[in-house]
Amino acid sequence: MNTIKTRGIVLKTQEYKENDKLLWIFTEEFGKVSVIAKGARKSKNRNFSNTLPFSFGEYVLYKGRTLYTLNEGRIIDSFQDILNDYDTLIYGSYFNELIDIAIEEGESHPIFIDLVKCFYLMRNKAIDLDLLARAFEVKVLKATGYGISLENCALCGNKINTADYISFQFYGGICNQCEKQYGTKVSAATYNGLKFLSKVELEKVGRLNLDMNTKEQIGKILETFISLNYRKKPNSLSLLKKF
Numbered sequence: 001m002n003t004i005k006t007r008g009i010v011l012k013t014q015e016y017k018e019n020d021k022l023l024w025i026f027t028e029e030f031g032k033v034s035v036i037a038k039g040a041r042k043s044k045n046r047n048f049s050n051t052l053p054f055s056f057g058e059y060v061l062y063k064g065r066t067l068y069t070l071n072e073g074r075i076i077d078s079f080q081d082i083l084n085d086y087d088t089l090i091y092g093s094y095f096n097e098l099i100d101i102a103i104e105e106g107e108s109h110p111i112f113i114d115l116v117k118c119f120y121l122m123r124n125k126a127i128d129l130d131l132l133a134r135a136f137e138v139k140v141l142k143a144t145g146y147g148i149s150l151e152n153c154a155l156c157g158n159k160i161n162t163a164d165y166i167s168f169q170f171y172g173g174i175c176n177q178c179e180k181q182y183g184t185k186v187s188a189a190t191y192n193g194l195k196f197l198s199k200v201e202l203e204k205v206g207r208l209n210l211d212m213n214t215k216e217q218i219g220k221i222l223e224t225f226i227s228l229n230y231r232k233k234p235n236s237l238s239l240l241k242k243f
């Protein structure tokens with residue numbers, strides 16, 4: 001069977017030849033795939049609107065030798081309203097970029113549902129986008145094998161309630177009996193915040209109340225894990241820091 005049908009989100013697109021588009025779609029069943037959509041840059045083409053960035057839909061793809069070809073797509077939610085607001089545009093781009101960087105081609109991941117959730121949660125502005133991003137980062141790290149150990153010392157494995165140090169080398173909290181190196185000192189609030197984020201469902205992220213310093217420290221720790229473990233550093237969020 002060379003034809004597959006799967007739900008997916010368009011992570012990014014690129015113009016190709018005169019009227020075609022290259023798409024990177026994060027699919028529910030086949031992970032990230034590269035797809036060519038013939039003629040999709042023409043507004044009258046049937047695949048024009050389901051190939052826009054952020055589109056969430058059901059796609060029928062034909063597997064070629066190097067690329068998939070888009071046969072047809074049915075939009076479930078275009079999420080184009082995300083593009084109309086500066087903050088949701090930046091965060092939405094960041095979520096897509098993080099998936100693009102962290103997930104290899106062809107790997108299926110339960111994190112797909114979390115990405116969809118992020119888009120729905122962003123739309124109803126009731127959520128703190130920063131916290132949503134941090135919780136999503138923790139989930140992406142975990143889904144790709146870089147989960148942070150917070151219930152047990154990352155070195156000796158003893159159970160811990162809290163710790164004042166997180167190791168980047170051993171991926172987690174370090175107890176007072178173990179050597180603290182290749183990491184960073186953290187406050188109790190930061191440690192507890194990370195613990196909460198690693199367990200919470202994305203829709204309940206709003207229950208966490210953090211002061212600015214703690215938020216910043218958690219952001220820096222996750223940014224370090226991300227830049228140490230993936231082949232490329234995401235840069236969408238750096239656009240926010242300019243303001």
Ligand SMILES: [Zn+2]
Pocket residue numbers: 153154155156157158174175176177178
């Ligand atoms: Zn230990």
